[in-house]
């Protein structure tokens with residue numbers, strides 16, 4: 251028998267991401283021992299019922315004690331207090347990483363509390379669903395997805411390679427980039443789409459001329475897709491907004507500028523301009539399908555009552 | 562053998578909607594004869610290859626001649642010219658309807674050309690995908706979806722009932738409402754989501770600080786869902802924007818107002834306000850799932866590599 255990649259992996263937070271990690275770590279035999287910690291007794295009990303770990307603790311420091319890989323899987327707003335809490339028990343040579351959706355703020359919050367000899371390498375798996383909690387996790391979540399690592403200056407190349415190998419063993423491809431660049435990229439591909447989705451669902455909910463029941467009945471025509479994103483965890487997304495403020499505001503202002511111009515084209519009946527924009531955007535979708543990040547099955551949200559007939 | 566609901570149904574336009582109608586009409590035996598017309602020889606030939614109709618004509622008037630149900634399935638910007646073209650052959654007692662995504666403009670464009678004795682009843686099936694053309698059609702498209710009819714003053718109740726029965730036979734539930742109200746409802750549930758999706762994909766495509774390949778690689782984190790909507794047919798959506806201008810501009814301005822307030826909350830770090838909005842929007846999604854207009858399967862866009870493990 252080959253020995254596992256890590257002797258002891260500690261997962262701090264056992265929601266969608268922590269639970270999915272626990273399951274893929276188990277499935278691939280990546281750890282000799284999985285220690286699980288979460289804030290609430292209810293979630294901890296559920297994690298234990300699901301058999302996600304080998305040991306369970308409400309005290310994060312207890313879970314981290316002796317671990318050679320520690321992964322923070324809590325909302326980014328909780329990082330600083332968790333980092334302070336576990337600081338005394340982080341052992342030299344251990345890798346400390348995370349799954350948080352922002353990276354600049356994570357470096358700022360955690361870095362000052364990382365003891366000498368501990369390898370702190372922030373990370374972000376670009377994989378997720380709109381669901382949360384330990385029941386939402388599944389081992390294939392990271393399969394065929396990207397994981398971005400944002401090593402800070404002076405990161406040990408061996409530790410970086412070991413963490414990269416870990417993510418590859420979870421099914422992901424690994425990229426590295428600067429924390430700030432990560433935050434800009436994610437602001438446009440993830441944060442802005444979620445904010446816009448939350449916003450449009452809020453707008454629809456507030457209308458007086460169109461009733462809620464009409465919005466719900468006729469949602470299949472486009473709105474539905476936005477409600478999926480807008481059903482994501484409020485704590486996580488509040489923290490993302492608070493922790494990636496600058497990049498989000500930058501992208502929001504670009505978006506609003508473009509929207510104002512589109513609005514003008516509609517107001518003045520500029521069909522050519524509309525047609526041009528609506529044509530250009532098709533290419534982006536084609537590339538995403540070609541890159542294997544989406545299928546071209548149409549209208550994937552609808553309930554299929556029978557297979558599509560095509561000849 | 563019972564006789565079919567209509568002796569002869571003419572489909573003008575044989576893209577996603579026309580092709581799906583042809584297939585469900587055939588499957589449910591709703592017509593003695595299906596006559597198909599479309600503008601281009603290529604599309605007509607493809608419709609014939611797929612066996613969608615019983616007769617095929619480039620000349621819409623030829624297809625409409627003798628039909629007791631005529632359904633316009635072309636972009637709404639083409640309605641006026643089609644209505645003029647078929648006017649001489651519309652037979653008294655026939656029902657003329659359509660599938661167009663806007664209704665006020667359709668009444669305006671078609672009404673003046675409807676001969677006495679022909680029952681003109683505008684309609685809109687709230688069902689669709691982002692794909693277009695005859696190959697994209699499938700007979701279950703309308704199943705479990707709503708179809709909105711917007712009868713004009715003086716509409717014959719028997720004709721309205723017959724058209725309603727037709728849509729029910731296609732698998733849909735039928736609602737009736739005023740054309741203007743339809744246009745407001747659809748502006749928020751369909752038109753605004755598509756416009757926003759086109760806009761955000763356009764914004765992402767224009768950035769200098771984030772490359773196109775980054776946008777594509779990391780699209781699984783939210784952006785991807787927008788690209789699906791933004792891959793819809795440009796002609797159809799140009800025509801929707803031009804033909805439902807007022808309601809769209811009204812909804813756009815509400816949306817922008819709300820977005821400005823959300824932007825302020827991000828700028829000032831108002832976590833409570835963000836949390837409140839992000840919580841409120843979850844309820845809308847739950848209602849849509851309960852109404853059977855969506856499944857609660859998570860993250861339906863991703864390529865499943867194995868079934869989700871849940872205990």
Ligand SMILES: NC(=O)c1ccc[n+]([C@@H]2O[C@H](COP(=O)([O-])OP(=O)(O)OC[C@H]3O[C@@H](n4cnc5c(N)ncnc54)[C@H](OP(=O)(O)O)[C@@H]3O)[C@@H](O)[C@H]2O)c1
Nearest residue numbers: 263264265266267289290293324328350351378379382383
């Ligand atoms: N969801 C996604 O799509 C996604 C994708 C990539 C990355 N991420 C990132 O991954 C991390 C976890 O997300 P998730 O989706 O797994 O969240 P989740 O399902 O909501 O689980 C959150 C976990 O963090 C704990 N937690 C919440 N607030 C806390 C606090 N103030 N202090 C300490 N622990 C707290 C929860 O504990 P209790 O249940 O015991 O309260 C739970 O164990 C976040 O940083 C997020 O940005 C998420």
Ligand SMILES: NC(=O)c1ccc[n+]([C@@H]2O[C@H](COP(=O)([O-])OP(=O)(O)OC[C@H]3O[C@@H](n4cnc5c(N)ncnc54)[C@H](OP(=O)(O)O)[C@@H]3O)[C@@H](O)[C@H]2O)c1
Nearest residue numbers: 574575576577578600601604635639661662689690693694
């Ligand atoms: N797609 C949806 O999700 C959806 C949902 C509900 C309602 N609708 C409405 O249904 C109608 C048809 O949409 P669709 O998705 O079926 O479109 P589609 O797949 O793009 O097919 C359009 C059809 O209309 C013909 N056509 C296009 N431009 C024309 C013109 N200027 N004059 C005459 N014929 C023209 C095309 O003919 P050639 O191919 O021969 O050029 C083709 O037969 C539209 O009014 C749309 O608003 C669409």
